[in-house]
Amino acid sequence: MQIKEILTQTPAEQEVTVKGWVRTKRGQAAVTFIAINDGSTIHNIQAVVEGNNNINEETLKLVTTGACVAVTGKLIASQGSGQAVEVKAEKIEVYGTADETFPMQPKRHSMEFLREKAHLRFRTNTFGAIFRIRHNLAFAINKYFNDKGFFYLHTPIITASDAEGAGEMFHVTTFDIKNPPKTETGDIDYKEDFFGRETSLTVSGQLEGELGALALSKIYTFGPTFRAENSNTTRHLAEFWMIEPEVAFYELEDNMALAEDFVQYVIKYALENCADDLAFLEKRLLDEEKNKPQNERSEMALLEKLRFVVDNQFERLTYTEAIEILLKSKPHKEKKFQYPVEWGIDLQSEHERYLVEKHFKKPVILTNYPREIKAFYMKQDADGKTVRAMDVLFPGIGEIIGGSQREDDYEKLLTRVKEVGIDPENIWWYLETRKFGSAPHAGFGLGFERLVLFVTGMTNIRDVIPFPRTPKSAEF
Ligand code: ATP
Numbered sequence: 001m002q003i004k005e006i007l008t009q010t011p012a013e014q015e016v017t018v019k020g021w022v023r024t025k026r027g028q029a030a031v032t033f034i035a036i037n038d039g040s041t042i043h044n045i046q047a048v049v050e051g052n053n054n055i056n057e058e059t060l061k062l063v064t065t066g067a068c069v070a071v072t073g074k075l076i077a078s079q080g081s082g083q084a085v086e087v088k089a090e091k092i093e094v095y096g097t098a099d100e101t102f103p104m105q106p107k108r109h110s111m112e113f114l115r116e117k118a119h120l121r122f123r124t125n126t127f128g129a130i131f132r133i134r135h136n137l138a139f140a141i142n143k144y145f146n147d148k149g150f151f152y153l154h155t156p157i158i159t160a161s162d163a164e165g166a167g168e169m170f171h172v173t174t175f176d177i178k179n180p181p182k183t184e185t186g187d188i189d190y191k192e193d194f195f196g197r198e199t200s201l202t203v204s205g206q207l208e209g210e211l212g213a214l215a216l217s218k219i220y221t222f223g224p225t226f227r228a229e230n231s232n233t234t235r236h237l238a239e240f241w242m243i244e245p246e247v248a249f250y251e252l253e254d255n256m257a258l259a260e261d262f263v264q265y266v267i268k269y270a271l272e273n274c275a276d277d278l279a280f281l282e283k284r285l286l287d288e289e290k291n292k293p294q295n296e297r298s299e300m301a302l303l304e305k306l307r308f309v310v311d312n313q314f315e316r317l318t319y320t321e322a323i324e325i326l327l328k329s330k331p332h333k334e335k336k337f338q339y340p341v342e343w344g345i346d347l348q349s350e351h352e353r354y355l356v357e358k359h360f361k362k363p364v365i366l367t368n369y370p371r372e373i374k375a376f377y378m379k380q381d382a383d384g385k386t387v388r389a390m391d392v393l394f395p396g397i398g399e400i401i402g403g404s405q406r407e408d409d410y411e412k413l414l415t416r417v418k419e420v421g422i423d424p425e426n427i428w429w430y431l432e433t434r435k436f437g438s439a440p441h442a443g444f445g446l447g448f449e450r451l452v453l454f455v456t457g458m459t460n461i462r463d464v465i466p467f468p469r470t471p472k473s474a475e476f
């Protein structure tokens with residue numbers, strides 16, 4: 001039985017065997033308390049070793065923080081406070097010892113330190129909680145779409161198109177990079193490469209997702225995504241997971257409604273299914289905040305913040321309206337923004353955060369961005385200036401979702417493709433969907449780790465993915 005299950009049993013001196021890793025051992029000769037965790041829950045089970053049992057001292061010495069053990073004994077009502085049941089140990093088997101150099105000793109470690117020990121950080125309360133929540137969110141995402149009649153479409157990881165221009169790409173090749181074959185003109189001869197052309201890791205599954213949606217009507221992708229962003233922010237990874245629903249017959253308004261309902265559903269799922277882990281993380285954050293000056297503390301505790309997002313409608317406004325608000329804002333007038341504000345700019349994080357955290361104090365959906373700052377495939381508005389784009393902005397995170405209604409008119413799309421300098425030959429298959437049975441359709445991309453960041457209240461995206469890939473870092 002896993003510890004999660006044992007902890008719910010009614011104690012009746014039934015025999016149980018607990019297998020897990022020792023978090024702490026304390027006590028004296030007469031009685032020793034061992035806290036064991038197996039990752040099934042944030043809670044440890046306490047094993048009590050009394051002096052008068054048949055566990056020899058040599059074995060007990062090997063039971064140290066970090067060791068892996070199996071403890072067999074009777075499940076009894078706990079004598080102490082803090083837990084309902086405990087195991088009266090009768091037999092201890094030590095699977096693996098851990099000496100005092102085990103890095104995860106029971107004390108507070110910095111997140112930076114734990115990142116350097118990514119192979120062992122799973123064994124801390126914080127990372128146990130984060131990765132259980134991450135799992136639950138992934139499950140909720142699949143459940144949401146399945147229940148709504150969406151099909152999970154697996155789009156390719158290796159791609160020959162950088163049609164979206166969403167980010168710098170990682171090349172995929174089997175060439176000896178020191179000595180690739182060259183053409184007569186001295187360029188690298190990709191015809192000789194594995195795929196017979198230049199290929200990269202995908203920056204988005206959207207273009208292929210659209211092909212699926214224009215047949216299956218409702219699809220979503222949920223897969224790894226790669227961007228060689230050399231930016232080193234707390235919100236960008238070089239390898240992250242993205243969820244991209246794409247729906248035929250949806251317009252921008254339907255897309256917004258889907259994004260809102262979807263995000264609220266998965267957060268609600270976490271609130272209902274990860275209560276213990278969230279309570280732990282909330283307490284951890286509150287403890288951390290005590291060390292901060294009053295004006296830097298957040299206004300809401302974690303659970304309150306999550307409930308707030310679940311219970312309140314997201315604010316919807318156009319990019320143009322947002323610019324007007326920013327132009328009238330105090331930080332703009334007092335020249336506190338680092339970047340200038342004027343119609344046409346790509347909003348910076350400071351602007352997004354002002355809108356979400358200061359002005360509206362809730363998630364915001366911004367729509368109808370200038371076409372020059374958005375991707376070629378977004379449907380053009382009648383004014384010729386803006387496109388049917390939507391970004392969902394979250395407190396503390398900034399952009400969590402980017403999406404749009406797609407251009408479904410063949411001629412308009414082709415013109416735009418050429419304008420932005422993409423060779424139509426490279427995406428002939430994408431363009432053909434607008435030639436044969438084109439349909440209005442829309443979709444969006446949600447960065448999974450940004451969602452996990454929001455739900456866990458963590459502040460660095462490197463701490464919500466098991467093995468983060470960032471510039472100069474791919475150790476584990
Ligand atoms: P940003 O402006 O934050 O870089 P973006 O405009 O490049 O985002 P999109 O191309 O619209 O983002 O991708 C859709 C979603 O994927 C974003 O809303 C975000 O949640 C997520 N995302 C984008 N880049 C990254 C990254 N490098 N690491 C993690 N998540 C990302």
Ligand code: MN
Nearest residue numbers: 166167227229
């Ligand atoms: Mn980006």
